[in-house]
Amino acid sequence: MSDESQRPIVVKRVKKGGHGHHGGAWKIAYADFVTAMMAFFLLMWLLGSVSKGNLKGIADYFSNPLKVASRGGEGAGDADSLVKGGGKDLSQKTGQLKKGTPTIEDQQKDKNRLSALKKKFETLMNDKAKKNSKLAQFKDQLRLDMVAEGLRIQIVDKQNRPMFKSGSSELEPYAAEILDEIAQLLNDVPNSVSISGHTDAQQYASGQRGFSNWELSADRANTARRELIHGSLSEQKVLRVNGFADEVPLDAGNRLNPVNRRISIVVLNKEAEGDIREQAGMSASEASAPQQAGA
Structure with missing residues (x-):
């Protein structure tokens, strides 16, 4: 029997060749x-x-x-x-x-419409002044001009010819007649309007505690709004009513000048109207949407 310890040991070595697998x-x-x-x-x-x-x-x-x-x-x-x-x-x-900003074409149409209203208003007031001597003497208290927001119509006080009774929001009869005439013209355009009341710098000395030129100017603006509606203005056309007290004087050099007491009516262009509605909380699309009241 052969000796197992003498059996040769064979070692096999495998040579790796080519390219192996690299994984994923x-x-x-x-x-x-x-x-x-x-x-x-x-x-x-x-x-x-x-x-x-x-x-x-x-x-x-x-x-x-x-x-x-x-x-x-x-x-x-x-x-x-x-x-x-x-x-x-x-x-x-x-x-x-x-989105919602008026185009140049829309802005031009708006401007033309307000310019035509200004001319129509001036013509009407000239005709009324010729036929009515009472209105003629108050013609110089009406001021029209184009501002950034649109067409501004101002009715100003003069010495001895105030729009309102002293310290009150009660309209004088002639001022009510003028507002009635203005109301009919404002209905001819689809634009909304803004109404502002202004006083001079004379401090309000009577009335309830805390009542000042701020309350007085706001009350006068609201009285003007009511008279315009009485004169046939559509109520939905009024977009804003402001009271400015004596903060925006016409005559800044003399804040006691009677012309600082006035009612300002602005026929708003579409851009200004949209801005006001956005400031009040409307979205841009809602603010730019056509309003039924002015259509």
Whole structure:
């Protein structure tokens, strides 16, 4: 019997050749690369679709986020052009409009309508003054001008010819006649109106405790509103009634001048009307929607 310890030991060595299996790590890397490329091309497409005005707003945010954030609202990327354009061309930096902002064409129509109303009002008052000597003597107390908000019609006091009884919101008869005439003209345009009362700087010395020129000016503005409605003005056309006391004088050099006591009626353009409604809490789309009252 042979000795087992003498049996030879054979060692087999396997040589590794070619390329072995690397696992799935490369698939993850490739998927990340494809995802990054998709995100990049999506970003480039979005940037190409945004107007330059909005791009400037985005750039401003990353340059100075605190400045943009402090402004608030949704117009951080709006163009800063003083003359707002149509905003249809996305390649233009200026002229991009926020939703609800009147176009240049609408603004021009509004301006033409108010200018025509101003001429019509002046013609009517001239005719009335010729036929009625009483109105003729008060003609110089009527002032018409175009302001940023629209057409402003002011009825001012003169010495010995006040609109209201002293220290009161009771209208003098001639002032009521003028407001009745104005009411008929205001119905000829679809625009809303704003009514403001103003006093001179003479302090209110009587009445209930705490009653001042603020309350007096507000009461007079509201009295003018009631008289306009009595004169056939649609109640829904009145958008705002303000009392300014003596804070906005016509004659700043002499705050006791009687002309500082006045009623100011502004026939609002559509842009001003939309701004007022937004300030009161309406959304931009609601504020720009046509109002039934003025239609």
